[in-house]
Amino acid sequence: MSSTPSQRPIRRETLLAIAVACALGLLLGAYVWGKRSTPATAVSGPLEKLIIATNTEYIGACPVIAARDRGYFAAQGIQAQVQSHSSGKASLNAVLQGRADFATVADLALALAILNEQPISIVTTIFRTEKDHGIVGRKDHAVLSPASLKGKRIGVTLGTSGHFTLDVFLNRQRLRSSEVTMVNYRPEELGAALDKGEVDAIAGWEPFLKQNAASQGGNAVTFYGDEVYESIYNIAGMRAFVTEHPRTVTRLLRALAEGARFCSEQVAEASRLVSPSVKTSEAELRAAWPSYRFGIDLDQGLILALEDESRWAIKNKFSNRSDIPNYLDHIYLDGMVEVKPGNVSIIH
Structure with a gap:
């Protein structure tokens, strides 16, 4: 059935009301977020x-x-x-x-x-x-799987969460810490040690893991410790x-x-x-x-x-x-x- 002329003004008014309500809702949302973005209990006086x-x-x-x-x-x-x-x-x-x-x-x-x-x-x-610690290895140094870490030289910052994660990760692979050689480096030195071939793999955290893997290109393999360390x-x-x-x-x-x-x-x-x-x-x-x-x-x-x-x-x-x-x-x-x-x- 076609609409009669008397119905059209009502529909336009309804649409206008809906549009106004939506606009008010958006303005209210912006106001609320703006209020939330500013701490409610600001402190006066010298910093x-x-x-x-x-x-x-x-x-x-x-x-x-x-x-x-x-x-x-x-x-x-x-x-x-x-x-x-x-x-x-x-x-x-x-x-x-x-x-x-x-x-x-x-x-x-x-x-x-x-x-x-x-x-x-x-x-x-x-x-x-749970996914920011792990190990980056060199494929050309025969690091292809977690089990292949056995007998390898692994760069790590001793006494850090990277060291703890490496130890637990090895344990999950039924490897003892004594079955690898851990070489101590500062976190910022690990990438260079891997690039130079001083070590076969490194253990650490982000963003170093991604940066060091990118430096190796297709030669890198990464194992994350998301199941062993939060x-x-x-x-x-x-x-x-x-x-x-x-x-x-x-x-x-x-x-x-x-x-x-x-x-x-x-x-x-x-x-x-x-x-x-x-x-x-x-x-x-x-x-x-x-x-x-x-x-x-x-x-x-x-x-x-x-x-x-x-x-x-x-x-x-x-x-x-x-x-x-x-x-x-x-x-x-x-x-x-x-x-x-x-x-x-x-x-x-």
Whole structure:
């Protein structure tokens, strides 16, 4: 049946109303996101200077970079200086030596430091992933499968998460650590060692793995440790500083919460932000992003990981201790309990 003239104005009015409603919805959405992009509890007064040591080439530093570049630190009254290092271990050393206030650092380096009686406090975890550690080998050196690592020279930074992952990976292949030759290098030296043929393979983490594999071209083979190690990336400082500056810790956590949310929710913008520092293309980062978990928390799994790594460290003589520390004594709960109480699952 054809429409009558009297029906047409009603349909035009209906369409106009729908269009107006859609426009208002879009405006409301933009307003809400704009409000969420700005921390709700901005702090007035002079900015407090903080030095944060981090591996800026590692994707786990995204919450720190975002908090600095998007003004989340400033909104919390913090003037953050990001100090660049090649590993979490080096970042933590900067804190231990008094050159930085806080460090971003994976669980293994924390376990080793605490085993060796360093008075460190962990204030939060900011990032987790299961696919950023692994091994890159040279096919022309007969590295073709995990089993073929037997008898090979493997470059690694001893006492780091790369070393731990390599050890566990070999164990999964029913290989003993003594069945390979581990050669100690700084993280930034591993690629050159592989290129020169000083070693048959290297063990480490991203972005070094992809960079070193690309340098080898079709000659590279990569084995990831996603079934043997979850990287738990944390913020830690000296215990005295942390306990004496509770408001500073709270402000730091609020800024990092905003940074982590940005990295988690705004994938395109976040990958564009960190791409230059991590030396990886935006397309590659976006493809890998689903395996990244950004957010601030203190999870019981952190304690379990630290204890497991302590057993490994004691077995490998990285400490003179024979007992496992009470890691709860090295976790500062008050800040997270105030800022994100629902994200604290550590039994205390």
